[in-house]
Amino acid sequence: MDPLRVGIAGLGTVGGGVVRLLAANAPLIAARAGRPIAVRAVAARERGRDRGIALDGLRWHDRAEALAADPEVDVVVELIGGAEGVARVLVQAALAAGKPVVTANKALIAVHGASLAALAERAGVALAFEAAVAGGIPxxxxxxxxxxxxxxxxxxxxxxxxxxxxxxxxxxxxxxxxxxxxxxxxxxxxxxxxxxxxxxxxxxxxxxxxxxxxxxxxxxxxxxxxxxxxxxxxxxxxxxxxxxxxxxxxxxxxxxxxxxxxxxxxxxxxxxxxxxxxxxxxxxxxxxxxxxxxxxxxxxGAGAGPTASAVAADLIDLARGRLTPVWGAAAGRLDAAPALPMSAHVGAYYLRLMVRDQPGVIADVTAVLRDHGISLEQMLQRGRSDAVPVVLVTHATGEAAMRAALTRIAALAVVLEPPALIRIEEA
Amino acid sequence: MDPLRVGIAGLGTVGGGVVRLLAANAPLIAARAGRPIAVRAVAARERGRDRGIALDGLRWHDRAEALAADPEVDVVVELIGGAEGVARVLVQAALAAGKPVVTANKALIAVHGASLAALAERAGVALAFEAAVAGGIPxxxxxxxxxxxxxxxxxxxxxxxxxxxxxxxxxxxxxxxxxxxxxxxxxxxxxxxxxxxxxxxxxxxxxxxxxxxxxxxxxxxxxxxxxxxxxxxxxxxxxxxxxxxxxxxxxxxxxxxxxxxxxxxxxxxxxxxxxxxxxxxxxxxxxxxxxxxxxxxxxxGAGAGPTASAVAADLIDLARGRLTPVWGAAAGRLDAAPALPMSAHVGAYYLRLMVRDQPGVIADVTAVLRDHGISLEQMLQRGRSDAVPVVLVTHATGEAAMRAALTRIAALAVVLEPPALIRIEEA
The missing domain is CATH 3.30.360.10 (Dihydrodipicolinate Reductase; domain 2)
Structure with a gap:
């Protein structure tokens, strides 16, 4: 069967890893993909540099965008990185040209994923990014x-x-x-x-x-x-x-x-x-x-091997024709729930203060918490010196109330350093 | 788009869970599958029994095999269980009739999976069994x-x-x-x-x-x-x-x-x-x-919910047309490495004996180990009474040597109970 012809943009650690994986496991991948997956072209700077990988016989492009137009490239693998610049231009060009894209670029997908996915859906091609999150973990x-x-x-x-x-x-x-x-x-x-x-x-x-x-x-x-x-x-x-x-x-x-x-x-x-x-x-x-x-x-979650593993999985899905809409469903069927601001958060908090070691300090601090409706689950206080740490653990509290209380507590004369506030999660 | 019409065989805990999931999450599943997934027929014993699920309007079959021939069933979900009997007959009949099968039946796939997969491949349909291993874990x-x-x-x-x-x-x-x-x-x-x-x-x-x-x-x-x-x-x-x-x-x-x-x-x-x-x-x-x-x-790894989750995933793959050969590659491209017998195993062992508390016991036991070329990494011996436990941890050892040594050790007059032998794994 005809090979799936791959063009790789970016030959850094991850790009080198992908080239190595596709070569080392070529028979396995051909069996699992139902056809060979062959690197046909690459784009990178510094053509002469020794990367420890065989690039003989590959088409070389100095400009990554050229991969989008290369007639011998069926799928573009973008491993340049960055939300803007060359990576974005290349991915847009490839999708616009009707070529599927596989990328490890979390910044690009996080920042421009919505518009890129819409572009991919219009073109009817895949935009795959298993490698963008948690490396080789699928x-x-x-x-x-x-x-x-x-x-x-x-x-x-x-x-x-x-x-x-x-x-x-x-x-x-x-x-x-x-x-x-x-x-x-x-x-x-x-x-x-x-x-x-x-x-x-x-x-x-x-x-x-x-x-x-x-x-x-x-x-x-x-x-x-x-x-x-x-x-x-x-x-x-x-x-x-x-x-x-x-x-x-x-x-x-x-x-x-x-x-x-x-x-x-x-x-x-x-x-x-x-x-x-x-x-x-x-x-x-x-x-x-x-x-x-x-x-x-x-x-x-990172490294050449795990990232290459994820890129290979996306390429095998492509070669097999296994298609999934980018966000799991077609554009018209996506969820429209609003995003919540952090001020709406409710949870328990860990609060650590450095306070002057004198009578009434705890009373002052807990009075502020009481004023904001914040109840305590635990308190630790230990040692005797000029400045002693006090640790407070709250019951579930609204972020807005906690922030307001924190501002007042930080301003108390007996509180000697900016307080440390850390949220508590149960799992 | 036309729904994927499902016939479910077996309405026990898992079957009920699948019916409930497909009903409760129907809009979500339709979005992710690109089309509705609808239970159209069921097969079970005791038609009148209250299972706490709505079965109105579904086609009912007393004989599970009838699902294979039901013209309103596109895919058969086998949740009867057991390597033989009705489950096997149904799956064979469905595949032979060119219908894909989704099953949670680990015994059936373990024992007859090779021939069933060959049947599925000849028929060009899927045999899916995500639910057969580790419940909802994909x-x-x-x-x-x-x-x-x-x-x-x-x-x-x-x-x-x-x-x-x-x-x-x-x-x-x-x-x-x-x-x-x-x-x-x-x-x-x-x-x-x-x-x-x-x-x-x-x-x-x-x-x-x-x-x-x-x-x-x-x-x-x-x-x-x-x-x-x-x-x-x-x-x-x-x-x-x-x-x-x-x-x-x-x-x-x-x-x-x-x-x-x-x-x-x-x-x-x-x-x-x-x-x-x-x-x-x-x-x-x-x-x-x-x-x-x-x-x-x-x-x-078990239970109605996790198992139903896995069945639903297989059905969504089917509805999307995402196909993968049963063992990951087509029949002609499978691996032919031989299976190794347990006697070929090499690893460390934990050995616990109950021995008579008298001089020379350890010498007797370790002499046997030495005779079989088994070296010790650790030994624990404690307490004084008529019978004392002795724990030995070996370095990497061949199973055959360990078994031979164990037979001799168990036969020693000072060894009072059958020894406990447990293999050690590093991960």
Whole structure:
């Protein structure tokens, strides 16, 4: 049978991985795809560079967009990255030319996925991005096909391996964020500019995609509330442990009667929760369906091998002619529930204050909480010195009330440092 | 668009769950499937029985095989169960009539899947069985599609919730097998006749199916080595804990240079292994792919809801026209590696003896091990009384040597009870 002819844009770590996988497992892939999947063309800068992969006999394009017009390319694999620029131009051009696209580009799909999916649907071709979320873990396929009979109530995930590595290492070593980040950078687990990861943006891109698939609606990155892990301290990790929790950066999307909530932030997670046990660079996604109950998927969320595995799965689906609308259903049948702002959030909170060690401090703090209708489940206070930590755990509280109370508490004269506020999740 | 018309055979717990799911989530399913999926006919005994589901207007067949011939049935859903009898006759008749089949019947697929798949391929229709393994966890789809670009080296799973519940409860409570089994039966977690579960047969059916999909070969139940959990004692669970292990019933399929090994037996698993943390009635499957690395899926492995979720996913694939060969590749492209016998197994072993408390006992036992070339990693001996337990942990050892040594050790006059031998797995 005729091969599926692939054009790959971007020959970095992931691009090299895809070329290697398609070569190494070619007979297996041909059997599973029902036809060979052959790289026919590539586009990258620096043609002469040694990438350790065989590129002989491939068509070479200096401009990625040329792949969209290459008559020997049936499907474009976009591995350049970035929400704008060349990647976006290429994907638009390929879809407009009626060519299916496979991409690992979470930023592009999160930010421009809605319009790109509409373009793909008009052209009647696939826009596939299993590799964009959680590396080799087939979470896109699971949401869109494996659990397709379920209304999904909630998706929660550890979606950024860099943050999870940093938080795991902080907990194990007792060291602070800056020191562990520096080490992660030396070890290659964090980028020189770590903002994308540690500020939660990468996780938010992925969560936006998961929320779209879980709830059958076009991706809406702007609706995701995003907080990163820079403010998480070793002290709070230790207190969380004492209370029976681990601190994790989670991406959480929930359907409530009022709409869809999507948020990325650090949170306290009970140690017995399945996600709490996911350590280091691993990713995991926990899903709640109305019939299936809880399902969790765990695996390597990044790296050349896992990402190439996901790209290969998308290519095999294409070669087999297995088609699924981008958000799980055709455009006219998508969900229209509104996005909820973070101010509508209700949950328990962990609040840690550094206060002057004098009579009446607790009375002052708890009076503020009382004024805002916030009730306490637990309080820890320990030690005697000029400044002592006080840890408060609330019952379920509205975010708006908590924020208002926090502003007043932070302004108390006896409160010596900006308070630490971390949300608590049950799973 | 025309609905996909479903005929359901068997209206027990699972059949009722499928009817309920397809009704409750009909608009969602129609959106995801691109067309309605409508139950049109059912076959069951006792037509008048109240099942708590609406069956008005459905075509009723007293004989399940009649669904195969019903002109208003496009796809047959077989939820009767059992490797032989009505279920087998129905599935054969449906495939022979050119109708796709969706089934939750692990025994049927494990025992007769090879010939049924050949029949389905000749007829050019699907034989789908996501619900047959690990309930709602989409492990069939993950192996056959999500990780299709990988050579799978190993599949290991907790595949029987009854056994996992019993072992978890034995560990937590310190009670023995018989007592915990009786409790599980009272709670409805174990059948009145528990043999199918506790003797490992159910897990072996599922493992046989996973092995077929992982390695791209027709299912071969006869090649699975099966041991159950009746011989696992509270004492061994306690010793395992002391050594840093949990005892789990695992199904494991591995590709070795010599062929495919598939076995179900209790084993010691390091506490840090992901599968070791899966407790109670949950199921989990850990997969090792050459590019993706480790992936683990966890969820509810049984029950009406999870099983119905899997059946619905198969029906949606059918309605969308997403087709995949039963074992992942067409018949001519399947793997022909031989099945390996258990005697070829190599691994570490846990051996617990009850011995007379007298000088020279350890010398006698270790002399036998030495004679068979078995080296020890650890030994525990404790307490003083007439009969004392001795626990030995070996380095990697061949099964045949271990068995031969065990026969000799069991025959020693100082060994007072039949020895307990449990294999050790690293993950």
């Amino acid at each position: 979470v896109i396929k699971t949401l869109r096909e494996g659990l397709a009979g379920n209304h999904i109530a909630r998706v929660a995930g550890i979606l950024n391996g860099t943050c999870n590595y940093i938080l795991s290492t902080m907990r194990e070593s007792g060291r602070g964020f800056a020191e562990v980040l520096a080490e992660a950078q030396r070890l290659g687990y964090a980028e020189a500019d770590p903002a994308f990861d540690v500020d939660g943006i990468d996780a938010a891109h992925k969560l936006a995609i998961l929320a779209a698939l879980a709830f059958g609606r076009p991706v809406d990155f702007a609706a995701v509330h995003v907080e990163g892990i820079r403010a998480v301290s070793a002290l709070d990790i230790a207190y969380a442990g004492e209370l029976g929790y681990r601190i994790k950066l989670l991406g959480i999307a929930e359907r409530t009667p009022d709409g869809i909530a999507a948020r990325v932030h650090p949170c306290l997670l009970p140690m017995a929760a399945p996600l709490a046990g996911v350590e280091g660079v691993f990713n995991a996604v926990a899903l709640e369906g109305d019939f299936v109950g809880s399902v969790m998927l765990e695996g390597r | 492990v069939i789809k993950t192996l056959r599609e999500g990780l299709a670009g990988n050579h799978i080296a190993r599949v290991a799973g907790i595949l029987n919730g009854t056994c996992n519940y019993i072992l978890s409860t034995m560990r937590e409570s310190g009670r023995g097998f018989a007592e915990v089994l009786a409790e599980a039966q009272r709670l409805g977690y174990a059948e009145a006749d528990p043999a199918f579960d506790v003797d490992g047969i159910d897990a072996a059916h599922k493992l046989a199916i996973l092995a077929a999909l992982a390695f791209g070969r027709p299912v071969d139940f006869a090649a699975v080595h099966v041991e159950g959990i009746r011989a696992v004692s509270a004492l061994d669970i306690a010793y395992a804990g002391e050594l840093g292990y949990r005892i789990k019933l695992l199904g494991i399929a591995e590709r070795t240079p010599d062929g495919i090994a598939a076995r179900v037996h209790p084993c010691l698993l390091p506490m840090a292994a992901p599968l070791a943390g899966v407790e109670g009635v949950f199921n989990a499957v850990a997969l090792e792919g050459d590019f993706v690395g480790s992936v683990m899926l966890e969820g509810r």
